[in-house]
Amino acid sequence: MAPSTTETAVGRIKPCRLIELEQHNDDRGHLSVVESELTTGFPIRRIYYLHNVRSGIARGGHAHQALEQLLIAAHGSFTVHLDDGERRAEYRLDDPGTGLYVGPMVWRDLTEFSPDAVCLVLASDHYDEADYYRTYEEYMRNNRGLA
Numbered sequence: 001m002a003p004s005t006t007e008t009a010v011g012r013i014k015p016c017r018l019i020e021l022e023q024h025n026d027d028r029g030h031l032s033v034v035e036s037e038l039t040t041g042f043p044i045r046r047i048y049y050l051h052n053v054r055s056g057i058a059r060g061g062h063a064h065q066a067l068e069q070l071l072i073a074a075h076g077s078f079t080v081h082l083d084d085g086e087r088r089a090e091y092r093l094d095d096p097g098t099g100l101y102v103g104p105m106v107w108r109d110l111t112e113f114s115p116d117a118v119c120l121v122l123a124s125d126h127y128d129e130a131d132y133y134r135t136y137e138e139y140m141r142n143n144r145g146l147a
């Protein structure tokens with residue numbers, strides 16, 4: 001099955017959206033597929049995951065200048081709050097068969113992790129602290145010039 005997308009308005013460079021992953025489900029269980037570029041629209045150069053996140057803790061609190069990501073709730077659930085300086089959207093991710101594409105220059109906060117949550121992140125590039133805006137003020141200063 002080809003991946004399908006649902007458009008949302010957040011993301012002034014590339015729109016953030018839910019991506020339904022290719023799935024092969026039978027009575028043995030489910031198999032979900034992510035292919036670099038084909039599913040994600042970007043080459044996957046790094047994979048990391050958040051787990052054992054304590055109750056009440058928020059992660060994120062930053063934007064990336066250029067990094068693109070696909071976020072998947074591989075297990076459990078969590079909420080992703082997106083903000084491009086003009087528009088906001090909120091996603092409760094709880095389905096390993098669906099990914100959330102988050103593009104460049106989008107502020108994100110991740111909250112309300114279930115105790116068993118695993119947030120799998122497929123990223124377009126290697127780790128580079130210089131790609132992060134760690135304060136909302138710095139993010140907005142650099143965001144203003146965007147069309």
Ligand code: T46
Binds near residue numbers: 061069110
């Ligand atoms: C994102 C959300 C969903 C590394 O050294 N290498 C890495 O690849 C990463 C991702 C982080 N780090 C270091 C940087 C910090 O000292 O690990 C520490 C924790 O990272 P951070 O505070 O950025 O973690 P989160 O959960 O707030 O954000 C992470 C990603 O950084 C970010 O890209 O979108 O997950």
